[in-house]
Amino acid sequence: MAKLLIGYDVEAADERTGRFLEQAMQMHKELQAPASIFIVGRTLEQNADRCLKAVQEGWLEFHQHTYSHLLLKTVVQENEEGIQVFPGVSFEAAKEDILRGQKALHDILGIACTGLTAPYNYYRGLSDRLDLLEVLRDCGIKIVRSAGRNERDWQPVPFEWQPYFYEPQGYGQILECPLHGWQDCIARERLGWENVSEYVEWLKRDIDYAVDHDLDFVYCSHDWSSITCDPDLSHLRAMLTYARDKGMSIMNYSDYYALRTSSSTSPSPA
Numbered sequence: 001m002a003k004l005l006i007g008y009d010v011e012a013a014d015e016r017t018g019r020f021l022e023q024a025m026q027m028h029k030e031l032q033a034p035a036s037i038f039i040v041g042r043t044l045e046q047n048a049d050r051c052l053k054a055v056q057e058g059w060l061e062f063h064q065h066t067y068s069h070l071l072l073k074t075v076v077q078e079n080e081e082g083i084q085v086f087p088g089v090s091f092e093a094a095k096e097d098i099l100r101g102q103k104a105l106h107d108i109l110g111i112a113c114t115g116l117t118a119p120y121n122y123y124r125g126l127s128d129r130l131d132l133l134e135v136l137r138d139c140g141i142k143i144v145r146s147a148g149r150n151e152r153d154w155q156p157v158p159f160e161w162q163p164y165f166y167e168p169q170g171y172g173q174i175l176e177c178p179l180h181g182w183q184d185c186i187a188r189e190r191l192g193w194e195n196v197s198e199y200v201e202w203l204k205r206d207i208d209y210a211v212d213h214d215l216d217f218v219y220c221s222h223d224w225s226s227i228t229c230d231p232d233l234s235h236l237r238a239m240l241t242y243a244r245d246k247g248m249s250i251m252n253y254s255d256y257y258a259l260r261t262s263s264s265t266s267p268s269p270a
Contacts, residue, residue, distance in 0.1 A: 003216040004207070004248045005177065005256055006240075007145060009065055009117055010039040012224040017043055020223035021050045023233045028059035033240045034252040035060055038117035038145065041067030041104035048108050055109055061252045063115030063143065067100035072132055073122045078152040086120060095135050102139050114142045115253050117220075121148025121183075125176050126166070133171045141174065143253045148179030148220060155182045159206075159215045163260065175257055177218045181206050185225035193229040203239045211246045216256075 008024065010017055028035055037051075037060050044051055054060045066072075074088040088094070098116065105113040116136065118126070125147030126132050136144065150157050163177045181187075184199075191198050203219075210217040219239075226233055243250060251259070 002210045002214055002248050003256065004210075004240075004243045004250045005216065005218045005253060006033075006035040006221065006236075006250070007117065007177075007179075007219070007253065008035065008037045008221050008223060008226070010037050010223040011043055011065055011069055012222075013043060013046070016224045016227060017047050018050055019231065020227050020233075021047060021054060023227065023231065024060060024236075025050075025054050025057050027233050027237055027240075029057055031237070031240050033059065033244075033250045034255065035250075036063055036115065036253045037061070038063045038065040038115065039105075040065045040069050041101045044104050044108055051109060055111075061254055062105060062109055062111055062113070063117070063253065064098075064101035064105055064113050065117045066097040066119055067104060068097055069119045070094060070097045071120050072098075072118050072126070072146070073129060075120050075122060075149070075153050077149075077154055079154045091131055094132060098132075098135055098141075099139060102141075112140055114140055114257075116141050116144055116146075118144065118146035121146055121179055123147070123149045123151055123153050125178070127169060127176075130169055130171075133166055133169055133174060136174060137171055143175050143177065143257050145177050145179055145218070145220070147176050148183065155186055157181060159210055159213065159217065162216060163218065163256075165260075175260060177253065177256075179220040180210075180218050184219075184221040188225060188228070196230050196235050200235050200238045203235065204242050207239070207243050207246055207248065211248060217243075217248070 071088040075086040161178045
């Protein structure tokens, strides 16, 4: 059975995060649909009360998105606009941002964080960064979303790039979950932010593809983009309802990791 993993990158440094969290809590509770939040540490500090409430509600689990959204690797993005380079930070700075993100979740939410989304995401994720994989392992990270760009460091990411363990690198306990298709903020900007109905059709086509090919769908959304021109999160409600109607299993990342580690199969990266 195909599975849908919704992960929200919560990173805004303004009032949009609070509005998103309130709507997301209500929506996931009403639909009884689990999901995961990957939150920037400084954003968590600004929204501690709402995040504590979300933890208590139970439908949203929390992981980290580093402390201050520093790029762990350099991105060389190539698309119709040309080539843009977004420099990554030093190993020391990346390690510090990861550790501070862990500390924020522990100190504010009382959580031993086990998941991380890497800012911007990268082609092949962290497969070439054994130093960072060691940092993640040592601080308890088991789930990573860092392989969210294709061979041009752009979009879309093929659905055939299914989640895999970093076993060849020697970190077989760390599961990489590539972000499939287009990240929501890029797709919606291309369609036009107000064109919510067309974005719903976009998501339905992605769901159909995943179901028809029995593939898991790792979907990336953001706090600020999700509520832009859609304060009630109607596109997410429609997506969750459609996925469930199509027979998809909706899971959070912790449950998905438990399912994968209970299996004897560990697919290698594409």
